[in-house]
Amino acid sequence: MEFRPCIDIHDGKIKQIVGSTLSSEGAKENYVSDKDGAYFGALYKEKGLKGGHIVILNKNTDPLYEESKKQAFSALTAYPGGLQAGGGINSQNAAEYIDKGASHVIVTSFVFREGRVDYDNLKAMADAVGRERLVLDLSCKKRDNAYYIVTDRWTKFTDEAVSEDLFEKLSKYCDEFLIHAAHVEGMGKGIDKELVALLGGYSGKPVTYAGGISSYEDIETIKELSHGRLNFTVGSALDIFGGKLSFQEICGIL
Numbered sequence: 001m002e003f004r005p006c007i008d009i010h011d012g013k014i015k016q017i018v019g020s021t022l023s024s025e026g027a028k029e030n031y032v033s034d035k036d037g038a039y040f041g042a043l044y045k046e047k048g049l050k051g052g053h054i055v056i057l058n059k060n061t062d063p064l065y066e067e068s069k070k071q072a073f074s075a076l077t078a079y080p081g082g083l084q085a086g087g088g089i090n091s092q093n094a095a096e097y098i099d100k101g102a103s104h105v106i107v108t109s110f111v112f113r114e115g116r117v118d119y120d121n122l123k124a125m126a127d128a129v130g131r132e133r134l135v136l137d138l139s140c141k142k143r144d145n146a147y148y149i150v151t152d153r154w155t156k157f158t159d160e161a162v163s164e165d166l167f168e169k170l171s172k173y174c175d176e177f178l179i180h181a182a183h184v185e186g187m188g189k190g191i192d193k194e195l196v197a198l199l200g201g202y203s204g205k206p207v208t209y210a211g212g213i214s215s216y217e218d219i220e221t222i223k224e225l226s227h228g229r230l231n232f233t234v235g236s237a238l239d240i241f242g243g244k245l246s247f248q249e250i251c252g253i254l
Contacts, residue, residue: 001223002231003250004208005052007040007075007083012067014040016236017057017185031242037071041078043240047251049082051208051231053106053135053178056087057153076101084135086178091124098129105129106178108137109151115159117170126173136170138162139180140195147195154182162195167202174205181211185235191218193225200226213237216245219253 008015014033033040037054044052054072058065065088072085077100085097086106094105111122125134139154140147140162147162160166167177179199181192191212199207209222210233222232234250237243 001226001228002051003049003253004231004233005040005044005049006210006233006235007037007052007054007072008057008235009037009054009068009071009087010057011064012071014071015057016241030236033241037073037075038078040240041075041083045079045082049251051103051176051206052083053208053233054083054085054087054102055106056085058087059153060088072097073100084176084178086135086137091121091128094125094128098133102133104133104135104175106135106137108139108149111136112149112151112158112160115157117160122170122173131173132175134174135176135178136174137178137180138166138170139178139182141181141183142192142195147198150182154180154185162198164202167204167207171205176206176208178208179210181209184212185210190214191222193221196222196230197225200229203229206231208233210235214243214245216249216253219250 015029016031017029054075056068056072058068076083080101081103084104084106085102089105089107090110097105107125111118138149141150149158149160151158181195184192189212196209199209208231213234214237222230235241237245238247240247
């Protein structure tokens, strides 16, 4: 079990948002930092935190996507080999992020198309950067008593439910999985225990859970329910993002 930090970027700013509010019109912001990507990249490097994820929340067709991309590149340059990068990445531009210092690239929408896994695109991604550098983002929302993967900045449901069988099928093409519980992301009301237990039942490739962590007890619960298998991300609740939990303390908690 590892603490994996994050850098969420929207409209060229480092932010923490409520995941369920993300749309083309904007999002509800919990926090907007006056620091840039390079600052957070250097901070995570100083603390020796590996495997953190940068997520660009703008669509790659948005006018401000390039500004967000600059922030991502500045973080990668500050911590080469220490951070993963996602948001608008496909088989054509993935190598650019690796060249800028990303240890891995993270993809969702390019792989999950028209509600299903597009195995041609998945193979193209694995070929573009190597499966050892690919993270699949299986961020999800609950519907009809199951957790379905959501795409397009967590706004569209796919027909693919998170399950051990899906993990096994996809694990041939990637190195890790990242799962935001998008329905509780940024709300500060606690984790989704049912999802954590589900994810903890998988013992293959590394899995990082993000969403709703608001207390040190939440972290202990993740450890217990997942039998120590899940890595975790804390966003809005951290003091470096305007929250109450000590970043310094969490760095030394494990």
